[in-house]
Amino acid sequence: MNGGLVLCSYNTTWPQSTLKFHTTPSISISNSNSRYRIHQTLASSSSEAGIISELEQVDKELSKGDDRAALSLVKDLQSKPGGLRAFGAAQQVPQRLYSLDELKLNGIEATSLLSPKDNTLGAIERNLLIAALLGFISAWNAFDFGPEELLYISLGIFFIWSLDSVGFAGGFSSLVLDTIGHNISQKYHNRVIQHEAGHFLIAYLLGILPKGYTLSSLEAFQREGSLNVQAGTVFVDFEFTEQISEGRVTATMLNKFSCIALAGVATEYLLYGYAEGGLADVNTLDGLLSSLGFTQKKAASQVRWAVLNTILILRRHEQARTLLAQAMSEGKSVGSCIDVIEKNIDETNI
Incomplete structure (x- = not known):
């Protein structure tokens, strides 16, 4: 890992003539x-x-x-001198109306970034449903279920599904699906880690302190004890919350929130060419802009600027994000993750 103490060795074997004429x-x-x-x-x-x-x-x-x-x-x-150089120090692009063509000139295809569709989990879910159906048919043939047994089984499945949908907002099924995804798909596991590392890094560079993170629904459930809590990164956001409660959000805070919200999908886009996770992040940002009375044109302008700004920051600090993702995969604390960022950030191009 970069950033440790570098020890330099020097050749102390000098030629005899050098020692003779230049000893002192x-x-x-x-x-x-x-x-x-x-x-x-x-x-x-x-x-x-x-x-x-x-x-x-x-x-x-x-x-x-x-x-x-x-x-x-x-x-x-x-x-402090020699302290945290990168916190809130990110260089940002000027805020103005950016067109889709300008995003393309910077190598950004907005539709691949802003319309995430989780194909990996979708495929896993379809395969599980097919396996369950085949298992049900096999059990039916093996145990010779009659119409009454089939009715009871169907009612039981429907009850469990309804309880999860209504009582837990689909939290139980999401927990099961996410847990299976992490265990059978390395791509899905890695993508989630990189996604959350993007949120963490952008927040820190924009001056918002990350408070904690979870990388799976199971981990979130174990920490929070609630099925309604999904994996993700949380932040010290009392300033933002206070502004929301007062009915006003400053442009500076809105810009930070916009970039943090899109950092996960932006990271996936840079790594894979498209985003799968993060639909909830995009919807949350859309909901906030709508609640603030943004017109469609103004909201589009805000989102395009945030996309460009976030992508350019992530490109400049790819190494720091990569090592941060590694630290997060190892379950490092927030303080340790900050230390990783500070030791590996390119301070000449923050």
């Missing part, structure tokens, strides 16, 4: 440089240790649910 100056300069390098390395190590320690404190505050304290710590680290 060479040793003096070498020692001076060595002392400088040692002091520099120690200072760098001390600074890194301090940042890691404070990021661990951020994790503690988040685990306690004290979002304000966690955000305050991050902002303090942001202002």
